[in-house]
Amino acid sequence: MPVLKTTPLNALHLAAGARMVDFGGWDMPVHYGSQIEEHHAVRKDCGMFDVSHMQVVDIEGSTARSFLRHALANDVEKLKVPGKALYTCLLDERGGVIDDLIVYFFREDFFRLVVNAGTADKDIRWLTALADRTHGSVHVTPQRDRALLAIQGPNAREVFWKAFPETRAATEPLAPFNAVLSGGMMVARTGYTGEDGFEIAFAAERAEAVWKALAAAGARPAGLGARDTLRLEAGMNLYGQDMDESVSPLDAGLAWTVDVKGPRDFIGRAALEAKGQSSAFLGLVLVDAGGVLRAHQKVLAAGGEGETTSGTFSPTLSQSIALARLPLATKPGDTVKVQVRDKQLTARVVKPPFVRNGKPLI
Secondary structure (H helix, E strand, O other), rough: OOEEOOOOOHHHHHHOEEEEEEEEEEEEEOOOOOOOHHHHHHOOOOEEEEOOOOOOEEEEEEHHHHHHHEEEEOHHHHHOOOOOOEEEEEOOOOOEEEEEEEEEEOOOOEEEEEOOOOOOOHHEEEEEHHHHHOOOOOEEEOOOEEEEEEEEOHHHHHHHHHHHHHHHHHOOOOOOOOEEOOOOEEOOOOOOOOOEEEEEEEEHHHHHHHHHHHHHHHHHHHHHHHHHHHHHHOOOOOOOOOOOOOOOOHHOOOHHHHOOOOOOOOOOOOHHHOOOEEHHHHHEEOOOOOOOOOOOOOEEOOOOOEEEEEEEOOOOOOOOEEEEEOOOOOOOEEEEEEEEOOOEEEEEEOOOOOOOEEEOOO
């Protein structure tokens, strides 16, 4: 049996009585006693997540910008102000999604990526090979000595400043999807919950001290369970579930991350333009009682069959919700049937997100 990887906070999770699970080869907390309470803490107050399993990758060199303009589906030419961030997909030549990631611009010769844990090694190999082949002056450097935390919720920024008041002057002006290097940390006003807050990266040796300081300031530890229900309510994709290398971003609700406005040639562009979009990616809200929407359930729509890609019971809405790939003609407001075990249950089609900034949107 393979030995699981651990984050710098593993001992603290175990001491706190967290229920630990194998998450893509990492020993990670799924909850610390109540997934529902952790979910509501993020929606109403402040929660924090250990996301140190994710990987920081620095892209450095005189041609870093042109390299990323070719490597990524979204166009880093949009990044002009230091600290500005961009969500994008890394595609293969067939237009499949190798990974989804955030890229941060700090200098013309320094960009930073934060990539998913399960795809990190694959991403690094892909980017390194591409750099060696096309941009000899670019260096792809995984930062393996970093801890990453996400502090999220309507009070998250105030809690962070209470714990680290010396960062307030630099981080309070941050608009969403911007970051700053301050106090030995990268502090980014980004997240995966549909709430305000910060994602922070810093030296791994500081992990326990930072976690304890945030907890003392009022941040409630939260695990992967709450992270999943929060991101699904926020209509955010999960790599490996809502998309992967077999799925085009156009069929995963990610067309907005693919910039084809200009003549820029990026990997996967020709395949996307040749194939086009074949599915609608929308939300479902279960109308009938008697089941819960989960991934990989068959959906019967007027235009044919589809499939749920993620599903859960929404703690905020007290209803079951899902993301689904549906026939292209399907529109919000339609009703469909979902095969839930031995029943066909009625669901209403909606446009995600379901919840944002604590407010139901459906």
